[in-house]
Amino acid sequence: MKIKTIFKTAILSGAIALGSVAVQAADFPTKPLNMVIGFNPGGSTDIQGRVLANVLGEHLGQQVNVINRPGAGGGVALAQLANSRDEGYTFVFGTSSTITFGPLAAPTSYDLDSFSYVAGVTLGQSAIVTGEGRPFSNWSELIEYAKANPGVSYATQTTLDRLLIDYIAKQEGVSFRIVPTAGGAGMAPLILSGDVDFGYSGGTHSGYAETGEMPVLVSLADDRLVAFPDAPTLRELGYEIDPGEIRVVMVPNNTPQSHITRLAEALEAATKDPRFIEITEERILMPVVFIEGEAVKAQLAGQIESYKQLIEEMGGLN
Amino acid sequence: MPDFNAVSDAFAIALSWESIFVIFGGVLMGYIVGVIPGLNRSVAIAIAIPLTFYMSPYAAISFLIGLSKGTAAGSAVSAILLNTPGEASSAATCLDGYPMARDGRPRTALKIGLLASVIGDLLATLLLIGVAIPFAAVALKFGPYELAAILVFALIFIAGMAGGSFLKGMAAGGLGIVLGTVGLDPETGAMRLTFGFYELMEGVPILPLVIGTLALSEMFVQLDEYRRNRNQSAINLGDSKKDDLSWKEFKMTVPTILRGTAIGAFVGALPGLGPSVGSFMSYGAAKRAAKDPSTYGKGDPRGIAAAESADNAVIPASYIPLFGLGIPGSVSAALLVGAFMIHGITVGPLMLREQPEMLFSIFSGMLVASLLMLAIGWYGLRVFARITNIPQHLVIPIVIFLCLAGIQVQGYGTFGLLVVFGFAILGYFLKKFDYSFVTFLVAFIVTPMLELNMRQSIILSGGDAAILLQRPIAVVFIVATVLLLLHFGWSAMRQRKKAGLTRED
Helix, strand or coil: CHHHHHHHHHHHHHHHHHHHHHHHCCCCCCCCEEEEECCCCCCHHHHHHHHHHHHHHHHHCCCEEEEECCCHHHHHHHHHHHCCCCCCCEEEEEECHHHHCHHHHCCCCCCHHHEEEEEEEEECCCEEEECCCCCCCCHHHHHHHHHHCCCCEEEECCHHHHHHHHHHHHHHCCCCEEEECCHHHHHHHHHHHCCCCEEEECCHHHHHCCCCCCCEEEECCCCCCCCCCCCCECCCCCCCCCCCCEEEEEEECCCCHHHHHHHHHHHHHHCCCHHHHHHHHHHCCCCEEEEEHHHHHHHHHHHHHHHHHHHHHCCCCC | CCCHHHHHHHHHHHCCHHHHHHHHHHHHHHHHHHHCCCCCHHHHHHHHHHHHCCCCHHHHHHHHHHHHHHHHHHHHHHHHHHCCCCCHHHHHHHHHHHHHHHCCCHHHHHHHHHHHHHHHHHHHHHHHHHHHHHHHHHHCCCCHHHHHHHHHHHHHHHHHHCCCCHHHHHHHHHHHHHHHCCEECCCCCCEECCCCCHHHCCCCCHHHHHHHHHHHHHHHHHHHHHCCCCCCCCCCCCCCCCCCCCHHHHHHHHHHHHHHHHHHHHHHHCCCCHHHHHHHHHHHHHHHHCCCHHHCCCCCHHHHHHHHHHHHHHHHHCCHHHHHHCCCCCHHHHHHHHHHHHCCCCCCCHHHHHCHHHHHHHHHHHHHHHHHHHHHHHHCHHHHHHHCCCCHHHHHHHHHHHHHHHHHHCCCHHHHHHHHHHHHHHHHHHHHCCCCHHHHHHHHHHHHHHHHHHHHHHHHHCCCHHHHHHCHHHHHHHHHHHHHHHHHHHHHHHHHHHHHHHCCC
């Protein structure tokens, strides 16, 4: 116990000392930075992150290198970041559900308070989707259909969307056949071929926005989706959940405030940069925003509470 | 059908200086590995995967494909000059290549081997491109029922065809399946067989597994053999003017090369058979077709042409099930799946829809690799002849170093080292007791896909087998699998009886 306290004090004073040194060295950054992405190259976070890194690099006057550390839905990257002593030279560009839901789904070495949130720059656009030629065309028809025809199937990708659909099924008194799929690439063929009736989509549906092959039934953002304005949100349908996801830049909580401020300034500029706006709003079809760090943290804290309640109500995760 | 722009863009990528440089590097490295008897293709690919971390996915895959093609061509050099095949699959090349070289015509023999390699490779690559795309277009329509049935069929087929005993093949496959299920359960997220290791959550890491079982264990085997035969020296190339390939002689071998390519491509497209089967089948066919078969085995150029053309044709053809169905049919294809995975790409028919540019770039890169192989082999003849003399005591430590360094590059740390050594020991015993390697590796690689599709089928059908009546393709493969099992089981039993009768002790 005692040793632990001494250790803590040592770390704290070390951090303070380092912090004050860094404040004195007002010009941050003085060397190249690392942007860690917790997903594989080629995914939408990676595609967007690489452009963001370029734009940020110009505003900061230093190169920003992109490093992919995939695993555990972005959790591996966060676990490493939590132990970083890099004063903001290493930061993660990631999705908020890794912080809000990740620690609830499995034990993690980090939680909400392990990090400082620089800013939120993009809103997630995940959705409940279906395919063409189904006997239902909107959410209430789907529920009616499921009640009349047991065995309607749903393609899940994450523990979170599974929890949501279980909750919804319980509220509506229906049961679905819940089929596990491996990511958007695994879900799409099942939905398009009609083998599975409807499913969760993180962003895959955006690629089919023009052809209309993958209609959206429900928006899983806090507001309606930009590319599919006709689909209602969960709250509009009467379910008291706001699963909206934010793409956020975060640093370890021991990072000097001056560095965080400098990064936030550069991020705010990046959200006005046409290149970042183009890749985000036209390629992956997500809205660009700028949400300050404090506001991001408050929103995530609220989300964590509502997920905890949801899990309790469902009697734990299965 | 893919539009013309995608195809021409793909060629533009494959013909850029940067990509030619990468492919050149791959083919050259493959050639050297092929020439050195102690180093084989799977060792080379396994230790080269970490080298590709910092390349773009296209460059990485082209590099690895160039590498595996290069080994097939390079292996002829040591077969001809040293009477020791650089790859097991060039053993048939020794039969006529070494006598011809001893008769004072080593350069002619090498050139025939090279031309046969390049022609076999190029034609089989064109076949791959022609066949894989329509194949993938059909496969895209497969649902979970069909995929699960096809995967089981492929696994049983490989276990039975990969040589050795069927039971041992099944055992090796079973071991691969068990290792493939380690990690998070795809449906419930429960931890399976992780024994509390956080590192195993995403499954057994593929890189330490392949480096351990393929590369490091092979070095142990080589060390074993090194103690026995140390003194071998290669035939010198010499400067004789008479020793050159004439147009007439080349023309004589062309029909053999074409036959060899056809046989190699056929064998390659079937999962599990591998290049050794292809080259010996082709050699046998050439000998049977000859008017005077007695010249074979005494330095007949057609013998070299038959073996080498088939040996090389197998490689591109073995990628047909890979790109068409997502099923790796050979060790090198299984390693490619691993490399694709590391770069975040799921290889298979979906590539045709989601990343057509990538698919066409890889195909054009493969054609570029064939041509570079010709240039490298032709102008590097003398250099490669020298390399055959590199002593084992230099090769083995370097490879062991690269194995261990490769693990560190991906940041596996101490855990990775433990896994590598664990699998190296496993691989050593698999080799010693002749358990099928291909079956083990392919089973490990396809298990997550098989499991997911199987479970999707069961959930979607609600456990009702009657759904199969609406799925004729799945039924065909299930029936074929049962017949295959009966066939292999029956012949394994007959063999055992025969062995029991002859061995009366």
